[in-house]
Amino acid sequence: MSDKLSKEELEALRGSTEAVSPNSIAYNLHIRSELARRCFYGLNVCALAFLFVSGTDVMEAWLNQVNAPPEEGVTELKIRSLLVFLFFLWVNLALIFDRFYLEALASSLSVYLYAIVTRFSQFYEHLTLDDFWPFSIFVLLRLVPLALLIMLIKEEVQRTAPDRAD
Amino acid sequence: MGRPIDGNAHFDIHPATVKERRRYRDLNLLTRLERFMYAFLAAYVCCLLGLHALYYAGIFTAMERDPSSIIHATRTTFVCIFFTLISLQIARRRPSGLLIVAAASYSSATFIEDFLVLESSFFLPENPMAGVLYALRPLFLLMLVYWAVRRRSIEAT
Numbered sequence: 001m002s003d004k005l006s007k008e009e010l011e012a013l014r015g016s017t018e019a020v021s022p023n024s025i026a027y028n029l030h031i032r033s034e035l036a037r038r039c040f041y042g043l044n045v046c047a048l049a050f051l052f053v054s055g056t057d058v059m060e061a062w063l064n065q066v067n068a069p070p071e072e073g074v075t076e077l078k079i080r081s082l083l084v085f086l087f088f089l090w091v092n093l094a095l096i097f098d099r100f101y102l103e104a105l106a107s108s109l110s111v112y113l114y115a116i117v118t119r120f121s122q123f124y125e126h127l128t129l130d131d132f133w134p135f136s137i138f139v140l141l142r143l144v145p146l147a148l149l150i151m152l153i154k155e156e157v158q159r160t161a162p163d164r165a166d
Numbered sequence: 167m168g169r170p171i172d173g174n175a176h177f178d179i180h181p182a183t184v185k186e187r188r189r190y191r192d193l194n195l196l197t198r199l200e201r202f203m204y205a206f207l208a209a210y211v212c213c214l215l216g217l218h219a220l221y222y223a224g225i226f227t228a229m230e231r232d233p234s235s236i237i238h239a240t241r242t243t244f245v246c247i248f249f250t251l252i253s254l255q256i257a258r259r260r261p262s263g264l265l266i267v268a269a270a271s272y273s274s275a276t277f278i279e280d281f282l283v284l285e286s287s288f289f290l291p292e293n294p295m296a297g298v299l300y301a302l303r304p305l306f307l308l309m310l311v312y313w314a315v316r317r318r319s320i321e322a323t
Contacts, residue, residue: 079282083275103318106264107271114244114272121236 036155263317
């Protein structure tokens, strides 16, 4: 068998490799659904917003407003920022190289759930009726990335279902 | 004795057919190494939960309230949920790779937290079993991560 490619084959190969690299974020977003793309953008916006805000004193002021002492059994904001940064990197790199993407999302979901539960359990005995509005906004802000993560996992499982069925 | 002698003897040792491979994957059997890792991890988790039980027995009789009891209760809940779900999936012969990945990430995150911030968060540090568990924690994490990678590679094939 000859190992030389025909002219047409060479042109097709050159055309496909020049058009888009399979290791690019554009290509890997393109092969996913519209909903998955939007959720991915939303998750990135949430992570970046958290990382920017955690550099200021806004978060500590917010925690003080809802009357919860941060030093009681809950870890520092810096560690949370480090974890968010690590998972932000992992999810984006996993999407770019299309490797371990589902694993990155599942890991993010488990750690995020743990973070939410520890943060909410910090509040439950300090809450009064006056804290209702600040706390409900706080809960809503926390639930948005959670919903985005669940949607992304659902979409990815749906997308890879035919591969697993074979 | 029916064996071809024209150099095609290797056809006798036939590779697994598609049907056989599908059956193996559907059954989602654990390999020998995975069974060993599961036994080690299950023993570690049982010892950890025993330590949790001792801790809770202590706080119910203590005069002062421990401020970190809530985070301990959260961790107990998470460990129990992960252990139960993974064991159930293995028993039902259903895919468990993603759950193991999630458990490995959760364990790594708590390890980072403990290492950097909550130095005394480990249950009953004066207990001899706590010392052994504390020393074995990196090995536990390593095995969990390795098992997660291995299981996912088997399930994704």
